[in-house]
Amino acid sequence: MILLDEPTERVCAAILSGELRPVRLAVVAPGGYGKTAVLEHLAPASGVRLVDDAHLLGEADLAELVRYLDDEQAGLVIAARPHPRPAALNQVLGRLRGQIVLRPFDLARTEAYLRATGSGLPAEAVLTQTGGVPGLVRAVADLAALCHELDQAGAEVLCFLLAAEAGAGPDLAGGAAEAAHATGLLAADGTLLPIAARALRELIPRDRQIAVRRRLVEQQLERGGPLLRLVLPLAETGLTGAVMAKAFESAAGEAGADPALAAKLHEAAVRAGRPVTARWAEALARAGDFDSSLRLADQVLSTEHAPDRAEAARVAGAVLALRGQLARSAELFQWSGSGNSRCFALIGLVGTGRLAEAGRIAEKCTVDGPPTLLSSAVSATGRGILESVSGQPAVALSTLVHAAETLAPVSSGVLLPDSPAALGALVALHSGEAAIAEPLLDRAIEAGSLAARHRLLLAWIAMLRGDEETAEARLREAGDDLSPRDWLFSVGLRVGLARRASDLAALRRIWTQAREVVVRHPVDLFTFLPFGEFEVAAARLGERDRLAPHLRQARQLLAALGDPPLWASALHWSGLHAAILDEQPAEAAEHAGALTAAAGTGPYFAALAKAAECWLKVLGGDVDPEAVESAARGLHAVGLCWDGARLAGQAAIRTSDRKAMVVLLDCARVLQGREPSTAPGPVRLSDRERQVAELVLAGLTYKQIGDRLFISAKTVEHHMARMRQRLGATSRGELLAELRAELRPAHGTT
Known part of the structure; x- marks a missing residue:
């Protein structure tokens, strides 16, 4: 028709x-x-x-x-x-x-043709596929209709069409442009129509396609043009020879934004005759295949005359850092010898407590060649980490923030052992500057570098603030395909969230993973946050002995660094709470003393010291409501919102003064982001709930209460759950304190 x-x-x-x-x-x-x-x-x-x-x-x-x-x-x-x-x-x-x-057909004529031929295909899609060329519109239903056209196309025309498919440029296939346009398979702008691209793939014999593409690759190599789209269809063909090996390797360099694809092309280059290179190992590392990356990097390192041995050491050093092996990572970076590698070595040496070595290497931690964004950022990161143990936290944080901002535009294509954004966030978290850490991490995620690590640190900030919902969302966003170091932080978050929710069953479930990750991941300076969570959880579960060797290692590391307050305070804070849970008052006092000694370092450290002193007094039965509220609000102000609410809540439980109890419970509610109590107590509980509450406070078990009230133990549990929800209590201890406050007029003092 x-x-x-x-x-x-x-x-x-x-x-x-x-x-x-x-x-x-x-x-x-x-x-x-x-x-x-x-x-x-x-x-x-x-x-x-x-x-x-x-x-x-x-x-x-x-x-x-x-x-x-x-x-x-x-x-x-x-x-x-x-x-x-x-x-x-x-x-x-x-x-x-x-x-x-x-x-060509417009949309109306395309629709008319499809109706007349009984085709049910959508006209807009057909128009997009064919450009409205009538013969191609007919061929949508029967691609074989284009066989004759392709069979008659000469080698030059076919070469041009395949070049057009690969986006290689109209001048690559010589003077065949006019003949190729005469086939009707090209759009007006010279691009290959989608149906024509499909016909090339499906109708041209495979060996003919390979021969033509190889010819195009050779021409493109000669002229120095892009190769990626040309060689992609050839990566699995097993082609060999110096030309194809060089083409695959060049194309791998073009695929930097897709490390898995780059690794595939490097592999094709090796099959074609190139030696194993550090760049292949780097692509595998950036794609998350750490085992293969280390194997290849080690192969290059073991080849005496390999020209890229130093690069292989750099790649292996980065991968080992991602796997949590910071000491071995620093050795490889030192051997690598470049300015960037020396800076990474400096970070690893500080992180493992080897301060004297770090000081010596700092003198050599200079920029090689021009001061690029990468080299400038890496150099600043090394200085920032050194400042974090030998200078003021604010100075270290400022240096790391500048390093992160410098690196952001180029970070997505670089294999990093760690990022200045992540290290800056850790320094911020250890000094109560979470508000500085958040935009730093957000920008790093946008830049595409170490996204899982940055999301986990954002989750950590949310957890410390008591925003469990956001913390859990960030944790999910980080995914499950994590490096060993990220897995450590992921497990630490799950432990911390379970503990904060007073979910003992969940804490016991995750503790199995925590024990495994502790064994597999050595302690270093940058892992104190998860190890601190593990210490408190271990005390809660009666397993402190299992964690003792690792915590001893952490404190030896701090001692080797001169006990820098920035890093030591976090470990003393978690040690304080572990000692409290383990009923070790002398140990708790020791940690509180260390926090007091660091109080002059800055507002965050002063808040920790004041809160630690309050905790010890509360545990001794000395509850000063004003002092507790002031300490709790101080913790809230430096980002430890959950800790502040917990201090107020625990003090409320332990005071016998009803007025103080109400004040402290209201303080805990406010610090948790909830409204303080305003309604009178008796109105908030039903008669049955009041009966259950009185018997619980009297010390009866759920079964005993059920027998007395002629209800099942499950019903008693249901009443308790409803009361906990209604009163906004986050733990059993807090619920009991709330119930005492509600029933005090009838229940007397206990």
């Missing part, structure tokens, strides 16, 4: 009616535009000679047409492609008086 646009339809109608004569017209259009269909449509016209595919006629036939046109009354409609255009054809066309213009 033929569907002509209105102007072409009018011309054809005039020819068929004899209104237009003598007819001397050309139909020049690429393949698939319907030239043959137009000639068949005009077949009934009298006195008109119809000639198809004139571009294929020989000189004799074209000369005969010229003679035919000597008769001024002779009618002729001649159809041809725009290429090839022999001189004799130009002579013929020059004797004609006009042209029938064939245009």
Whole structure:
């Protein structure tokens, strides 16, 4: 069938009616535009000679047409492609008086064609696939209709079409552009139409495709053009030789934003004849395949004359840091010897307590070559970490923030053992500056570097603030495919969230993973947050002995660094709470003393010291409501919101002064982000709930209460859960304190 646009339809109608004569017209259009269909449509016209595919006629036939046109009354409609255009054809066309213009289908004609042929395909999709070329619209239903076109395409045209598919540029395939456009398989802008790309993939024999693509790759190598899209279809073909090996390796460099693809291309380069390189190991590391990366990096390191041994050491050092092996990582970075590697070594040496070595290497921690964003950021990160143990926390944090901002624009394509954003966030968390850490981490995530690590640290900030919902969401966003170091923080978060929810069952479940991760991950300076959580949880579960060797190692590390307050205070804070849970007052006092000694370091450390002193007094039965509230609000102000609420809540439980209890419970509610209590106690509990509450406070078990009230123990548990929800208590101890406050008039003092 033929569907002509209105102007072409009018011309054809005039020819068929004899209104237009003598007819001397050309139909020049690429393949698939319907030239043959137009000639068949005009077949009934009298006195008109119809000639198809004139571009294929020989000189004799074209000369005969010229003679035919000597008769001024002779009618002729001649159809041809725009290429090839022999001189004799130009002579013929020059004797004609006009042209029938064939245009691609628009949406309306595409819909009309699909309706007429009974096709259920969506017209918009067909138009996108075919550009409206009528022959291609027909081929959507039967791709084999394009076999003839591709079979007739010469090697140069096929080369051009494959180059167009790969986006390699119109000049790559020589002078075949006109012939390729004449096929009708290209859009007006020279891009290959989607249906044509599909036809190339499915209809051209595989060996012919490979041969043409190889030829294109060779040409592109010579001219220094991009290779990625050209070589991608060849990566699994097993092609060998120096040319293909070089092409695969060059394409891997272009695929830096997709490390898994880069690793695949490096592997193809090695199969083609290139030696194993550090760049392959780096691509694997960035793709998360640490085992393979270390194996290849070690292979390069073991090859005496390999030109990239230093790079292999850098890659292995980064991977070992991601796996939590900071000491071995620092050794490899030192051996690597570049300015960046020395700075990374400095970070590892400080992180493992080797301060003297770090000081010596700091003198060599200079930028090699031009001061690029990467080298400047890495150098600043090394200085910042050194300042964190030997200077003021605020100075260290400022240096690391500047380093993170410098690195952000280039961080996504770099293999880093750690990021200045993450290290800066750790310094911020250890000094009560979470508000500085959050935008730092958010920007690092946007830049695409170490996203899981940065999300886990954001989750940690949310957990410390008591925002468990956000913490859990951030934890989920980090995913499960984590490096060993990230797994350590992930487990630490789960332990911390279970502890804060007073969910002993969940804490016992996650503790199995905690024990495993503690065994597998050595303690270093940058892991004190999760190890601190593990210490408190171990005390809660009666398993402090299991963690003792690791905590001893942490305190030895701190001693080797001179007990810097920035890092030591966090461990003393968790040690204080572990000692409290383990009922070790002397140990708790020791930790409180260490926190007091560091109080002059800054507001955060002063808040910890004040809160620690309060805790000890509360445990001794000395509850000063004003002092407790002040200490609790101080913790809240430095980002330890949950700790502040807990201090107020625990003090409320332990005081016998009802007024103080109410004040402290209200303080705990406010610090948790909830409204203080305003309603009188008796109104908030039903009669049955008050009966249950009184018996619970009297020390009866759920079963005993059930027997007395003629209800089941499960119903008693249900009443308790409802009361806990209604009163907003976050733990059993807090619920009991709330119930005492509610029932005090009737229950007396206990």
